[in-house]
Amino acid sequence: MKSIVAVSRDVAFTSMLERLFGEKHKVIIFSSLNLALDYIYNSIPDILLVDFVQANPSAATVVSDLKSDSIFGQVSVIGVFGQDQEMPHNTVLPIDDYLRCPPDERELEARIELCIGRSDRVVETNPLTRLPGNITILKQIQHRLETSVIFAMAWIDIDYFKPFNDKYGFARGDEVLKMLGRLVLNTVRQKQPQGSFVGHIGGDDFVFIVNHEIMEEVAQDIIDNFRSIIPTFYDSEDRARGCIESVDREGTHRTFPIMGLSIGMTHNSQRQFKHYGEMAETASEMKKFAKMCGGGCFKTDKRVV
Amino acid sequence: MDIQALRLQIERIDTLPTVPSVLKKLLKVIENPKVSLNEIGSFITSDPVLTSRVLKLVNSPVYGFPGRISSVSQALILLGMNVVRGLLLGVSVFEVMQKSMIGLWEHSIGTAITARIIAQQKGIPEPEEVSVAALLHDIGKVVLSLKFPDEYAGVIADAEKKGTFIFEAEKNHFSVNHAEAGGWIAQKWNFPRSLVEVIEYHHKPSLSKTMVVQSSIVHLADILVRAKGFGYAGDNFVPALNPAALQILNISEAELSGIVLEMDSALSHADDFLMQDD
Numbered sequence: 001m002k003s004i005v006a007v008s009r010d011v012a013f014t015s016m017l018e019r020l021f022g023e024k025h026k027v028i029i030f031s032s033l034n035l036a037l038d039y040i041y042n043s044i045p046d047i048l049l050v051d052f053v054q055a056n057p058s059a060a061t062v063v064s065d066l067k068s069d070s071i072f073g074q075v076s077v078i079g080v081f082g083q084d085q086e087m088p089h090n091t092v093l094p095i096d097d098y099l100r101c102p103p104d105e106r107e108l109e110a111r112i113e114l115c116i117g118r119s120d121r122v123v124e125t126n127p128l129t130r131l132p133g134n135i136t137i138l139k140q141i142q143h144r145l146e147t148s149v150i151f152a153m154a155w156i157d158i159d160y161f162k163p164f165n166d167k168y169g170f171a172r173g174d175e176v177l178k179m180l181g182r183l184v185l186n187t188v189r190q191k192q193p194q195g196s197f198v199g200h201i202g203g204d205d206f207v208f209i210v211n212h213e214i215m216e217e218v219a220q221d222i223i224d225n226f227r228s229i230i231p232t233f234y235d236s237e238d239r240a241r242g243c244i245e246s247v248d249r250e251g252t253h254r255t256f257p258i259m260g261l262s263i264g265m266t267h268n269s270q271r272q273f274k275h276y277g278e279m280a281e282t283a284s285e286m287k288k289f290a291k292m293c294g295g296g297c298f299k300t301d302k303r304v305v
Numbered sequence: 306m307d308i309q310a311l312r313l314q315i316e317r318i319d320t321l322p323t324v325p326s327v328l329k330k331l332l333k334v335i336e337n338p339k340v341s342l343n344e345i346g347s348f349i350t351s352d353p354v355l356t357s358r359v360l361k362l363v364n365s366p367v368y369g370f371p372g373r374i375s376s377v378s379q380a381l382i383l384l385g386m387n388v389v390r391g392l393l394l395g396v397s398v399f400e401v402m403q404k405s406m407i408g409l410w411e412h413s414i415g416t417a418i419t420a421r422i423i424a425q426q427k428g429i430p431e432p433e434e435v436s437v438a439a440l441l442h443d444i445g446k447v448v449l450s451l452k453f454p455d456e457y458a459g460v461i462a463d464a465e466k467k468g469t470f471i472f473e474a475e476k477n478h479f480s481v482n483h484a485e486a487g488g489w490i491a492q493k494w495n496f497p498r499s500l501v502e503v504i505e506y507h508h509k510p511s512l513s514k515t516m517v518v519q520s521s522i523v524h525l526a527d528i529l530v531r532a533k534g535f536g537y538a539g540d541n542f543v544p545a546l547n548p549a550a551l552q553i554l555n556i557s558e559a560e561l562s563g564i565v566l567e568m569d570s571a572l573s574h575a576d577d578f579l580m581q582d583d
Contacts, residue, residue, distance in 0.1 A: 128369075174369070175369060175370040175373065176370075178368065178369035178370055179369075179370050179373070179383060182368065182382075182383040182384075182385070183382055183383060185385070186382055186383065186384070186385035186386070187382065189385065189386075190342065190385075190386065225379075225382050228378075228379060229374070229379045229382070229383070232373050232374065232375070232379075232497070233370075233373060236515070239430075240430070
């Protein structure tokens with residue numbers, strides 16, 4: 001069930017909407033955009049239809065402001081225009097789709113369903129790696145827990161990433177993150193094309209989900225692949241020396257080895273997790289354990305609860 | 306044509322075609338749903354054009370780490386199986402095939418194999434990188450003969466008539482030779498500096514700024530493969546070995562004969578790769 005807000009004074013149009021979508025989705029009609037704003041701010045609808053045929057001249061500005069706000073930008077806005085009405089350029093009126101009034105019923109239905117499908121497909125992604133971010137990671141794990149799927153969750157973190165970033169700068173650090181994103185995605189998919197998942201929590205933290213039988217194999221592959229590729233991201237002198245000079249968190253100068261990966265893993269085949277937070281916490285704990293063991297390795301939660 | 310205009314023309318090249326025998330094998334490889342990344346990798350590293358395609362893609366700004374990857378196996382990990390399959394599907398063959406092309410392909414493979422042997426012998430940290438550079442060292446010949454087929458045929462004929470080397474005849478006609486032209490395209494395609502330099506300096510390795518040893522290895526491998534008579538680089542004579550290269554590598558005669566011995570057996574396995582029809 002999605003919520004559709006329609007702003008229009010055209011009764012024929014609004015009643016068509018209610019007839020077509022009233023049962024499947026929640027349809028709320030407003031006669032002007034200003035009246036609708038309070039509702040939009042409070043409930044963030046999935047679809048916003050705005051009739052520009054007789055709209056207030058300020059409507060375009062209101063829509064533009066709405067779309068530029070990161071929270072409301074995710075609302076799919078469909079503009080409704082008259083048959084011969086000129087449509088403003090999308091820099092002036094940033095909408096996601098449009099219709100000509102009066103619309104054909106099948107056309108209207110198809111447009112709205114496409115809009116809903118599109119916004120379902122567009123998951124929030126990390127701008128750097130284009131991998132799904134926190135909300136999707138949470139949903140993926142919560143869904144599996146709720147449907148009693150047996151799976152393993154792994155938390156990846158780069159060893160000595162901060163000194164690398166400090167020495168070579170953010171741009172080079174970002175290159176490493178982009179590389180790691182591709183590496184994890186392809187290594188996981190190669191081992192398990194179906195039912196696996198890779199997400200980017202942020203910074204140098206990544207998550208993947210696979211069947212628990214193959215988790216250690218996948219983790220080892222990821223560690224080995226990273227170890228073989230990472231030297232090319234260092235300058236040749238540092239590469240030859242096998243370490244870099246940089247500052248640690250306390251600000252003291254010291255040498256740091258070439259980066260590696262620490263992976264912490266847990267699974268629900270021997271213990272129960274009620275929610276995402278509990279599982280993520282355990283995986284992160286195991287990752288810290290891997291780091292304590294010198295990094296460049298994985299540790300798996302073996303506890304039975 | 307002035308050099309700048311020539312460079313622009315060459316940089317406009319987006320993809321290179323391969324030889325027909327490779328295409329036949331290629332279709333078998335990608336149609337096999339069970340093919341592993343390793344199998345695809347070893348197939349790709351046996352063809353200079355497929356290798357350059359993969360490296361061009363993985364080093365493109367789209368993926369966000371241009372100029373970093375010089376190994377095919379690493380490129381495959383980062384691109385993924387679906388992308389690699391799609392990439393290979395788009396490979397074409399020379400429309401007008403000069404018969405010397407097959408010989409050039411064999412020469413390139415032979416040089417790659419030999420360069421790896423030398424790199425391992427000399428304890429170079431990344432033998433695969435040297436081998437890839439060797440595979441691509443004559444990519445400039447492919448580029449020039451693709452872009453200027455008639456003129457390049459003329460260059461070959463000219464070299465034969467006057468008894469000069471191809472790279473001299475190229476210089477006379479285009480004002481640059483294939484090494485420079487290959488360096489241009491490698492640079493344009495964001496190949497790592499290590500590959501660009503070796504391609505550019507494989508005829509005068511001592512001039513390389515940061516890849517002197519690697520360029521010398523590929524230079525030596527190039528000459529040894531020609532001397533063996535494996536493949537055909539376009540010249541009827543074997544060019545002289547650059548004395549500086551031997552000095553840089555510090556290779557003793559005993560070492561050299563060891564390398565040649567190892568080459569013999571390695572090349573005999575690779576011998577009929579391009580001729581086989583299986």
